Amino acid sequence: MKGNIEVRLTLNGEPRCAQADSRQLLVEVIRDALDAKGTRIGCLTGDCGACTVLIDGEVRKSCLVLAASIDGIEVRTIEGLEGIEALQEAFIAENGFQCGFCTSGMIVAAADLLKNNPSPSPEEIRRAISGNLCRCTGYESIVEAIHRAAQGSV
Ligand code: FES
Ligand code: FES
Incomplete structure (x- = not known):
């Protein structure tokens, strides 16, 4: 998907930025633009939990978060979880x-x-x-x- 916005976030402790379409979902940005494929895509409707990550320290479904709203957030995926x-x-x-x-x-x-x-x-x-x-x-x-x-x- 062609990016029309630039998003900046912290992914697993590292500052990252990516081009995204504002209608894209956080899980798509994580997997496609930032290449963190440990987070899965299942339903894309918030039902299955395959896309679960921590956002600003809270458990969230990353398919329910639009790229347009991720600027400045801190995301931790399975790849960046410590002590597991x-x-x-x-x-x-x-x-x-x-x-x-x-x-x-x-x-x-x-x-x-x-x-x-x-x-x-x-x-x-x-x-x-x-x-x-x-x-x-x-x-x-x-x-x-x-x-x-x-x-x-x-
Ligand atoms: S992909 Fe199923 S809840 Fe997000
Ligand atoms: S969906 Fe196959 S192990 Fe849970």
């Missing part, structure tokens, strides 16, 4: 993914949960990932993985 090794290992240990399409969004949401609540209950884990859909796992293994990472029993 335990979560990654727990997802592997608990078979918390199959196709993996939802996984980066799940881990962004889970990492934010554990940062704010290091010992979440299963209900709190389910609530934290309630905006993230998985078509493969049935969720039990994902909840178990996040619980395992929280307990440090990886």
